[in-house]
Amino acid sequence: MNLWLYIHFPKLQLDTLFADSTLDSATSSKVAFDPQAKNELNNQPLHHQLIHSQPKHSPAICIVDQHKIIQLNQAASDKGIKLGMGLGSAASLCAELQVFPYQQQIEMDTLQQIAQWLYVYTSDITLFTEQGLLLKVSNMLTLYRNLDSYWKTISQHLNQLHLHYHYATAFSPLAAKLLAETHCDRITDDPDVIEQSILQRPLIATELSAANIEKLARIGVHNLTQLTALNMTDIARRFDIQVVNYVGRLLGQFKHPVQYYHPPAHFNQHLNLLYEIEHTHCLIAPLTRLLGQMESFLKLRDKVAYEIQLSLYQRDQSLQEITFYSAIGDYLSDKWLALSTLTLESTQISSPILSIRLQVIRMGETPATNTDLFDQHTGETSPLELLSLLQAKLGKDAVQGIASNHDPRPEISSTYIPAFSKPEKHTTQTKLSRPSFIYSKPKPLHSKVEIIQGPERIHSGWWDGNSINRDYFVAREHTGRWLWIYKNPAKEWFIQGVFS
Numbered sequence: 001m002n003l004w005l006y007i008h009f010p011k012l013q014l015d016t017l018f019a020d021s022t023l024d025s026a027t028s029s030k031v032a033f034d035p036q037a038k039n040e041l042n043n044q045p046l047h048h049q050l051i052h053s054q055p056k057h058s059p060a061i062c063i064v065d066q067h068k069i070i071q072l073n074q075a076a077s078d079k080g081i082k083l084g085m086g087l088g089s090a091a092s093l094c095a096e097l098q099v100f101p102y103q104q105q106i107e108m109d110t111l112q113q114i115a116q117w118l119y120v121y122t123s124d125i126t127l128f129t130e131q132g133l134l135l136k137v138s139n140m141l142t143l144y145r146n147l148d149s150y151w152k153t154i155s156q157h158l159n160q161l162h163l164h165y166h167y168a169t170a171f172s173p174l175a176a177k178l179l180a181e182t183h184c185d186r187i188t189d190d191p192d193v194i195e196q197s198i199l200q201r202p203l204i205a206t207e208l209s210a211a212n213i214e215k216l217a218r219i220g221v222h223n224l225t226q227l228t229a230l231n232m233t234d235i236a237r238r239f240d241i242q243v244v245n246y247v248g249r250l251l252g253q254f255k256h257p258v259q260y261y262h263p264p265a266h267f268n269q270h271l272n273l274l275y276e277i278e279h280t281h282c283l284i285a286p287l288t289r290l291l292g293q294m295e296s297f298l299k300l301r302d303k304v305a306y307e308i309q310l311s312l313y314q315r316d317q318s319l320q321e322i323t324f325y326s327a328i329g330d331y332l333s334d335k336w337l338a339l340s341t342l343t344l345e346s347t348q349i350s351s352p353i354l355s356i357r358l359q360v361i362r363m364g365e366t367p368a369t370n371t372d373l374f375d376q377h378t379g380e381t382s383p384l385e386l387l388s389l390l391q392a393k394l395g396k397d398a399v400q401g402i403a404s405n406h407d408p409r410p411e412i413s414s415t416y417i418p419a420f421s422k423p424e425k426h427t428t429q430t431k432l433s434r435p436s437f438i439y440s441k442p443k444p445l446h447s448k449v450e451i452i453q454g455p456e457r458i459h460s461g462w463w464d465g466n467s468i469n470r471d472y473f474v475a476r477e478h479t480g481r482w483l484w485i486y487k488n489p490a491k492e493w494f495i496q497g498v499f500s
Helices: 014-016 025-033 035-043 046-054 074-078 087-093 103-117 138-144 148-158 173-181 191-199 209-217 224-228 230-240 240-248 279-302 331-342 383-394
Strands: 004-008 061-065 068-072 099-100 127-130 134-136 166-170 268-277 301-315 319-330 352-367 400-404 416-417 437-444 450-460 468-477 481-486 493-498
Touching: 004 148, 004 173, 025 061, 025 240, 035 148, 068 087, 099 416, 103 127, 103 134, 103 148, 103 279, 103 468, 127 173, 127 279, 134 173, 138 148, 148 173, 148 230, 166 191, 173 191, 209 240, 224 240, 230 352, 268 279, 279 301, 279 331, 279 352, 301 331, 319 352, 319 383, 331 383, 416 450, 437 468, 450 481
Parallel strands: 061 099
Antiparallel strands: 004 134, 004 166, 061 068, 127 134, 268 352, 301 319, 301 352, 400 416, 437 493, 450 468, 468 481, 481 493
16 A cells, blocks of 8 residues: 655645744844754754744734634734634734734645645655645655655755644555644554554544534444444445545545646746835845745756746736846846846836736756866856846846947947847958947037048948938047047038047
């Protein structure tokens, strides 16, 4: 029989929305400066870590669904608030209680992120419910050698997500789910231990309907030990067929088909904000969180991103999209945060922001590096990195390259090209002197100059109605500045450009 591991997240929405307030300042400081303390904290089960490190003065927070408390933090529990309590009773116990409505989509999005995080270490994952992951263990024991090594790897990486969770193993998906949801927190492949744990569970903890549980209670059946002792044929005749199907799947007698998770090919994550944001500099914190997820996504696939898009969902139902570019391509969240910050500095928003979405528009393989370990210039900004910074600050179209074309008229003899792109090679190359800087509009010449070279007549443009007829000269001012000047048929002198 296949061995299954179920991981139950009872406070998934609460942990998702208030992840930054789960550790108090004293614990955070100790972990930051004491490696031994960090190891000790990480080696504990996460549900123990967060219970013992809850902030002393954290606000009481709860999640409500249909006026019932379904999730609450430790501060709310200390006030006497219990799961299943009505909202009115909870408010009477704590006047400062902060209430948030239950949103299933938040938990589903977080669950997919957890599955994507664990997919590197285990293959067969199922999003079983909106609060639980089902992992098929049997196929992974060949890689990890034994169950303890497998669970050690899974738990170590799961603890980094700072979530409350409970877990259990069993030989059927429903059995593993039942044990985890009743806080079994046991990893074993001993059939006798697992069976004994299952049979001890009361019927109220199962997925049987309330009507069937009430009918079974009338004949003195209150737990699974008493239920499995009955003849299933008689149960099917006297009760709903749901009871037989559930018991059969629970004990592994019936097959339980599951649909395995497949990680997405592109990064696209949405984040609901706890409060409305009216200024772009306040987006840095939530954006940092999404960029960290993007870094993990790209790193696991050995990819880099060249273009990402931030979507701002605003209160007036409008959508504002901001695109960030990296000319060199990168996956590090710090690098993308620096580029994003520069772009957001010049971004104006028309309405308060309710949620944001980050997606990778263009990505590619990680480029091969040819850096020298003994290079004296290591750590300096490369040309492409400088280009990324300039484009983030000024805009992508504000930084371009220049290339020459075939038109002999000086004002339009050059054209803009993408920065650092190679210009087209012309078959005919001129050896005439041309300045490095040409005015888009010629300036009148007022100073005295010395003619050094010329004249060079340019009579062109008759085909498009913008013809010119000029005599060009290379001249030098008394200050030493070299100029490219011309004289028109009216004998007026103008400065066309300046030599470097």
